[in-house]
Amino acid sequence: MPTAILTGQPVPGSSIESELRSLGFDVHLASGAADTETLLARAPGDERVAVVDARFVGHPHALRLGLTDPRFPLAAIPGAVTAQPAARQTLTRAMARENSAAGGGTALAVDSLADRITAALDADGAEVHRPELGRLVAAVPADPQARNEARQAVAAVDDEAVRLKSAVKARDGFVTTFLISPYSRYIARWCARRGLTPNQVTTASLITALIAAGCAATGTRAGFVAAGVLLIASFVLDCTDGQLARYSLQYSTLGAWLDATFDRAKEYAYYAGLALGAARGGDEVWALALGAMVLQTCRHVVDFSFNEANHDATANTSPTAALSGRLDSVGWTVWVRRMIVLPIGERWAMIAVLTALTTPRITFYALLIGCAFSATYTTAGRVLRSLTRRATRTDRAAKALADLADSGPLAEAAARGLRGTARRLPAITAPAVALLGGAAVVATAALTDFGGPWPLVAALVYVLTSALAVARPLKGALDWLVPPFFRAAEYLTVLLLAAKADVNGALPAAFGLVSAVAYHHYDTVYRIRGDAGAPPQWLVRTVGGHEGRTLVICALAVLLTASQFKLALTVLAVAVALVVLVESIRFWVAAHKVGAPAVHDEGEPA
Secondary structure, eight states: OOEEEEESOOOTTOOHHHHHHHTTOEEEEESSHHHHHHHHHHSOTTSOEEEEETTOEEOHHHHHHHHOOTTOSEEEETTEEEEOGGGHHHHHHHHHHHHHHTTTOOOOTTOOHHHHHHHHHHHTTOOOBOOOOTTOOEEOOSSHHHHHHHHHHHHHSOHHHHHHHHTSOSSOOHHIIIIIHHHHHHHHHHHHHTTOOHHHHHHHHHHHHHHHHHHHHTOSHHHHHHHHHHHHHHHHHHHHHHHHHHHHTOOOHHHHHHHHHHHHHHHHHHHHHHHHHHHHTTOOOHHHHHHHHHHHHHHHHHHHHHHHHTSSOBSOOOHHHHHHHHHTTSHHHHHHHHHHTOOHHHHHHHHHHHHHHSOHHHHHHHHHHHHHHHHHHHHHHHHHHHHHOOOBOOHHHHHHHHHHHTOOHHHHHHHHHHHHHHHTSOTTHHHHHHHHHHHHHHHHHHHSOTTOSHHHHHHHHHHHHHHHHTSSOSOSTTGGGHHHHHHHHHHHHHHHHHHHHOOTTHHHHHHHHHHHHHHHHHHHHHHHHTTOOSOOHHHHHHTTHHHHHHHHHHHHHHHSOHHHHHHHHHHHHHHHHHHHHHHHHHHHHHHHHTTOOOOOOOOSOO
């Protein structure tokens, strides 16, 4: 149980002790700095500890935000400071120095020991999180009049209303903001009051989406209508899990991973369900389903790569970014630009409505057109920003991009021999050669007959161009384009070769293989976002890297018959899925058990 040390003389009528207990703290009273230091030393080292001024006046949710958020090792609000086990020594040092400076005496009536400790932490250079309280009150009144005014301010603000409002993302899509969140936040509160966790709601959302995919797979009009309704229900639960996490501050590394990966699993499983339903009606749309998954995954990789490249860049400004900032002041343009990018809320609403009212083919056509337009819009804007800003990118950003590139042993070996050549080439070389190499292998797969030798030749060229692209650190202005170019090349090659095989079952097998590989790439992103580092090298080498898999698939297309190729794709899909899923689940469950720092990945705007 976390420990709260209440310092100073309690004020008659104060509810601070009971409020701390309601938040789960074991409360101990301390008369001054010396007593506080003693109690701090006795508190369990593996639990959170908080120092709170006994004269604190404020809203319960202000205390909750300041003292219970698991994402931050150190946090403070006026009159209270807290530390998780990882930051306990930092807090103890600040407390010891403050006690020494105060001579071990009792805290002065006009001074707050908690605030002095926070000031000492700031002086030490410690990173202390201070939550945005908005209208919530958190204060240590110095006299009865100030206390009365603070209590009146507390009474004037509805704590629960603020808490409900803060459960919703500050930046969200139009559909979520106006059609989902007005009631899903109350579902989140209902879940919180019944002890449900965000992970349970996330799992319920996944199950609902899988049932929706099953309904779509029936191929009947009733099944399509049910699928559309259930997909919307799944999205409501998807919004609810994040709102529940924010409402109750239940953040975790495992929860962030589940939320992010289940979103992708739900959407792509639904694509497969639509394709199966269409096939029952005699319409073959597996190529469209796979194309939609490829396009959507590449869109996400563009987002991930751009954000990682500019995460901690210096001099990170551009006229394009300034224009975007000015447009933010014009309300209607904000919503138009949010809808143009077709975030998950708009996308799922469109898919659900079209599923219920039209056919899978029309649904996929609309999805492909919408996603292609939004991908063009966002990528063009980011290219302009990158070309017009003079940012200096860090080694951390370069490593993140290298990890996102997913280079295997072939590219790594060739890159070592090409480093000298790469240094002498212009900065634009990395994305240019990645694009040219990828375009070569994709065009060859599209324009030559199945079974011919040319895809294998193009794949060998692709290995060399991939190696040249990553032969030097990815710090150029457009180097964030390298990972999405690699993703597009690999996924489209699989799609085109399966389509060229022209045998029943080849495209579903390709869908399975791309799904497994895409999961590996998303898992890499979520590890980087959670500061857990990239997947282990043995995993990347085992699944071959993007260039190794592309080479193997092209070789199989050359050496095998169409039926054998379909079987090989199926075996590869199962093998890759087993390896990456087992390692991913092992890693995230182990990280959760050892108490990895809690995170909450807001992910794609809803």
